[in-house]
Amino acid sequence: MKILFFAFLFLINPLFLFSQTSSKIEYYKSRFFLYPSIGTDSAIIYVDKVFISKKPIDLAFAYVAKRHLLTITNENFNDEEYISKLHSLLANIYDDKNNYLDLSNIYNIAGNSYLFKQNNKEALNYFLPALKYAEKTDNIAQIIKVRNNIISVKGNIDLYNEALEEIGNNIALLEKNKNSLQAEYYHSQQVTNYVNSGIFNTEMYIKDKKNNTKYAELSFQNYQKALEISGKIKDFKKSNILYKIGILFNEKGKYDEARKYLMKSIILAKKTKNINDLLLSYFHSGVNFFETQQYNLSKKNFLKVDSIYKKDSLIREAYLDAAYYLAKIYNKQRNSDSASLYSDIYLKYKKEEFEKSKKEFISITDSLKLNEIQKINEEKDKLGAGLKIVIVVCLLLLIFGIFYFVKYKKNKKTSEKRLNELLVKLQNNQPLKPIIETQLISNEQEEKILNSIKKLEDSLYFLKPELSQHTMAKKIGTNTTYLSKIINTHKKMSFNEYINDIRINYIITKLYEDKSFRKYTVQAIAETAGYKNSNSFHKIFKEKTGATPMQFIEKITNQD
Incomplete structure (x- = not known):
């Protein structure tokens, strides 16, 4: 009897462990979408x-999800290897209803990676099977999600x-399933579809303003429904x-009306700290004033775009177009130095696009914008010098790639050593703060200031985001x-280096000692340390x- 009992345990225990592991895998997969x-x-x-x-469906998800994260963060990785692994795994997945939702997600994520890289053809090749599997699941949210991506592709290629x-199909599907959907989701998808409809109707109007006035009216009606x-x-x-309505009125030549909506958008974007909308609202306000020949006001708005972009690198296209307009404005105002500065910015990034895609560059060369900028900056007239430039650029990129790889390997070893030394200090309770060179104190005034600095350190004054020299x-x-002189003398570093050093030391110690603090997002940790920009914090933390x-x-969690 005992033998039978233990045999039963032996059989059921792996099943229980498998169930637990499977549940964890689903949890890990769900975290990707966040x-x-x-x-x-x-x-x-x-x-x-x-x-x-060990399941092919999970491994396919892992490869496609990691590929997407590496793609959107512009990491260097072997994309072909990931795609090859993905297709090899997909070939071993059964066409079973239990796999349909996962398969839809896998194809949808792959399509989004190509959409990010502006490869619309490949994106569509993945979105179509994603939609096929979504429809087999009868999962309305998944169907609408994939359809929205297909809509983006068709908009990108002017269809x-x-x-x-x-x-229209999306809106009909939402209405049909209204009672089975959560109200918040239902309304948010309504807004998304009406806004997209407004965007595409605006584009139809721009194509032929004389004969397509009806599309302008349809666009405004859709935006009004979305607002409601x-x-x-x-x-x-x-x-x-609001700023999209501003764009529509700019295109219609109703600049006063456009200004009202753009100003409302700026006020709301500031209030909600929506940097993306704020940058675009300033940009289209700049276009508005430029078209009405109010060049100083136009310049003021475009300089705001320039300032926001340098703090938070978003929406490069708007930043470049702002540089294009600033070059034209400064050229009109006979300020050749500033005109040259912004034309250089514009041409620099267009060169990069040329290196990525010759076809893209040709279309830009044919555009009025690039021709105008090239005229402003005569020194750049030989931009399209031909094949020799391409060969030189490719050689330089190759040399840079080799140099970067060697440097990366060297830096990796140095970084690992630095991290291990830091962990040893934490384990041995050794101080991380910069030591004051007391033997160098030359007079009472310096000693008084150093004592004041020590008090500010103890009171965590350095965590204030408004802190400056x-x-x-x-x-x-x-x-x-x-x-500055005292910090250079006694701390052996500049003021900025000193502040960064004690801020990062504080965060290192807090992370090591406070397990609950480890659950914070990088943005929240950065703000705790006094940094407004998480990118700056991320860079400084890694350097240290x-x-x-x-x-x-x-x-440190693995060491606990």
Whole structure:
């Protein structure tokens, strides 16, 4: 009897473990879709855990998800190898109803990677099977998600009528399933489809303004419907719809009306801290004033775009177009230096596009914009010198690639050593803060200032986001020159290096000692340290520790 009992346990125990593992894998897969909020570093950690599965469907998901995260973060990786692995795994997946949702997600993620790279043809090749599997699941949310991606592709290749037809199908599908959908989701998808309809109707109007006035009216009606429905959605950012209405009125030549909507969008985007909408609202306000020949006001708005882009590198196309307009404005105002500066910015990035795609560059060369900029900056007239430039550029890229690879390998070893030394210090409770060189104190005034600096450190004054050399000097009761001299002498570093050093040391210690703090997002950790920009924090943290914040958290968590 005992033998039978233990035999039964032997059979059921693997089944129980399999169930637990399968549940964990599904959880890890679900975390991938949260990468916009939890960050790509965290998402990659979860996706890497999916690779422990032996099931082809899970491994296919892991490869396609990791490929997407590497793509959107512009990492260097072997894309062909990932695609080859994906297709090899897909060939071993049964066409079974239990796999349909996963298959739809896999093809949809692959399509989104190509969409990010602006390869519309390949994107569509993956979105179509994604839609086929979504329809087999009868999962309305999945069907609409994939259809929205197909709509984006058709819009990108100017198939506006087909895109509008797909939007109509989406709206009909939403209405048909209204009672089975959550109200928040139902209304948000209504807004998405009406906004997309507004965008494509605007594009149809722009194609032939004289004969396509009806599309302008349809566009405005769709935007108004989107605004009306958006009031039913909690925390919905209306600035996105408002600036699009501003674009429509700009195109219609109704500049005063456009200005009203663009100003509303700017106010709302500032209030909700929506940098993306704020940048685009300033850009289209700049276009508005340029078209009405109010060049100083136009310049003011385009300079805002320039400033926002340098702090948060979003929407390069709007930034480049702002540079194009600024070059024209400064040229009109006879400011040749500034005109040359912005024409250089514009041409520099267009050269990069040429290196990526000769076809793209030819279409830009034929456009009025590039011709005008080339005329402003005569020194750049030989931009399309031909094959020799391409060969030189390719050689330079090859040399740079070799140099970068060697440097990367060297830096990796240095980073690992730095991280291990740091962990040893933490384990041995050794101080991380810069030591004051007390033997170098030359007079009572310097000693007084150093004591004041120590008090500010103890009170965590360095965590204030508004901290600057000026505010700290004022707080201590000295001037910036003297403060800088004392820090250089006694801390052996510049003021900025000193502030970054104690901020990162604080975060390192807090992460090491406080496990709950490790659950924060990188943005939240950056803000705790006094950084407004998480990218700056990410870079400084890695320079000091040899690891990204998420890598450091994973390392110390594994040691617990």
